[in-house]
Amino acid sequence: MIHFKHPNESRVVSTDQVLVNDLNNYNTLFGGVLMKKLDNNATLSARRHARVKECVTASTDSIDFLVPIRQTDSVCIESFVSYTGNKSMEIFCKVIAEDMLTGERKIAATAFLTFVALDGDKRPIRVPAIVPETKEELYLFESGSKRANMRRQRREHSQELTKIIGLEKPWERIKEGSY
Numbered sequence: 001m002i003h004f005k006h007p008n009e010s011r012v013v014s015t016d017q018v019l020v021n022d023l024n025n026y027n028t029l030f031g032g033v034l035m036k037k038l039d040n041n042a043t044l045s046a047r048r049h050a051r052v053k054e055c056v057t058a059s060t061d062s063i064d065f066l067v068p069i070r071q072t073d074s075v076c077i078e079s080f081v082s083y084t085g086n087k088s089m090e091i092f093c094k095v096i097a098e099d100m101l102t103g104e105r106k107i108a109a110t111a112f113l114t115f116v117a118l119d120g121d122k123r124p125i126r127v128p129a130i131v132p133e134t135k136e137e138l139y140l141f142e143s144g145s146k147r148a149n150m151r152r153q154r155r156e157h158s159q160e161l162t163k164i165i166g167l168e169k170p171w172e173r174i175k176e177g178s179y
Contacts, residue, residue, distance in 0.1 A: 004129045007137045010049035010081040010091075012041050017100075018071045029069035034095065034109060038063065041079040042091040042113040049081040049089055050117035050127045058088060059151060061112040069108050073097040082112075082137065083144025087124040089115045090147065092140050112147060 014037070022033045039057060046055040069075055075097060082092035095109035116124045132141040 004131050005049060005081075006133055007080040007082060007130055007141075008133065010045040011078065012044045012048065012080070013076065013078045014041055015074055015076040018069060018073055018075060020071065023071060026068070027071065029073075029075065031063075031065060034065075034069070034075070035060075035063060037075065037077055038079075038093050038095070038109075038111050039113065041077045042093055042111075042115065045079040045081055045091050046089050046115035046117065049084075049130075050125070052117045052119070052125070054118045054122070055089075055115045056118060058114040058116050059155075061090075061114060061147060061151060063109060063111040065109050067097065067106050067108050069095075069097045070099075072101055073099055073108075075108070080137075081130055082140035083148065084127050084129050085148060086126055087116055089117070089127055090144055091115060114151060 016037065018029055022029055024030045039060070043055055043057070047053075075095060077093055077095050079091050079093040081089045083090040091113045093109075093111040093113065094107060095111075096105055097108035098105045117127050119125045130137075130141065132138040
């Protein structure tokens with residue numbers, strides 16, 4: 001059994017054109033459209049790394065939109081496993097916008113998503129560790145434990161928050177005066 005893999009083994013690259021239905025009122029790509037594309041790519045990277053039928057998104061740590069993506073651009077998303085825990089995989093995604101008229105390429109966005117691989121009974125399973133090879137992979141791997149700690153802290157905060165936030169319907173809170 002393989003106990004480690006290289007990030008390149010989980011690399012997924014997809015390229016799409018920007019269609020008019022994908023544009024917001026600023027004539028740039030809707031953020032939600034890009035988020036869906038990122039999750040799809042990252043899911044494939046996670047499944048490729050763990051070699052399982054099912055992986056679930058545990059968190060979307062960040063999506064940084066750096067430059068707008070226009071209808072004249074193609075959108076290339078590259079994703080791969082950048083860091084692993086025992087049962088979780090951090091997937092790094094970079095989005096490259098290429099102006100199809102000029103050929104100019106820009107990093108349009110970056111994102112980190114975390115996935116958990118599941119067995120046939122839908123229970124989390126152990127995933128292979130990674131061994132980075134390139135300068136980019138090494139940088140992401142070395143900073144991975146810091147991001148994992150931030151995820152743990154954020155999850156703990158979210159769990160505390162669920163004890164405070166209410167489940168009642170908004171109109172019930174308004175009636176009680178607690179809105």
